[in-house]
Amino acid sequence: MTVLVIGGSGFLGTELIRQTARAGHAAVATYATRPGTASHAAWYPLDLRDPGRVDAVMAEVGADLVVNASSATPTGR
Ligand SMILES: NC(=O)c1ccc[n+]([C@@H]2O[C@H](COP(=O)([O-])OP(=O)(O)OC[C@H]3O[C@@H](n4cnc5c(N)ncnc54)[C@H](OP(=O)(O)O)[C@@H]3O)[C@@H](O)[C@H]2O)c1
Incomplete structure (x- = not known):
């Protein structure tokens, strides 16, 4: 299974990547x-404020599971 961790560079995302790899799954992160x-x-x-980029990454990665671990908000960072 491929897991896409949005906000993988953050505190929560880092742990999610670690847990994904530990469970034997492929991790892709943003x-x-x-x-x-x-x-x-x-x-x-x-x-995440760039919808076109979201579509491009989703299409390229083709993840089985997407987790949004970012701190992005609808009104900004
Ligand atoms: N840490 C906790 O204990 C905790 C507890 C409960 C809930 N949460 C929630 O979990 C989320 C993540 O928390 P965190 O502590 O891991 O935060 P963090 O360490 O500040 O990480 C935030 C992540 O979001 C990314 N990001 C920021 N703005 C973005 C945008 N516009 N588009 C895409 N990615 C964006 C950052 O990328 P860059 O680093 O590259 O800028 C980073 O990967 C937050 O919503 C927070 O409220 C956290």
């Missing part, structure tokens, strides 16, 4: 400003 430190994830830049 960051807004800089990639996280987890080496067992493939990293994509993503700002």
Whole structure:
């Protein structure tokens, strides 16, 4: 299973990537400003305020499960 962790560079996202890898699943993660430190994830830049970019990442990754662990809000960061 491929798990896409949005906001994978953050505190919560880092732990979710760790748990995903530990469970034997593939982790793909996003960051807004800089990639996280987890080496067992493939990293994509993503700002949730950019709908086109969201569509592109979703299509490219084709994840089985998507977890939004970002701190993004509808009105900004
Ligand atoms: N930490 C906790 O104990 C805790 C407890 C309960 C609930 N939560 C909730 O869980 C969420 C994450 O918390 P956290 O502590 O992990 O926060 P965090 O460490 O600040 O991480 C936030 C993540 O969101 C990304 N991000 C910020 N703005 C974004 C945007 N516009 N588009 C896409 N990604 C964006 C950041 O990317 P960059 O780092 O690259 O900028 C980072 O990966 C928050 O909603 C928080 O309220 C956290």
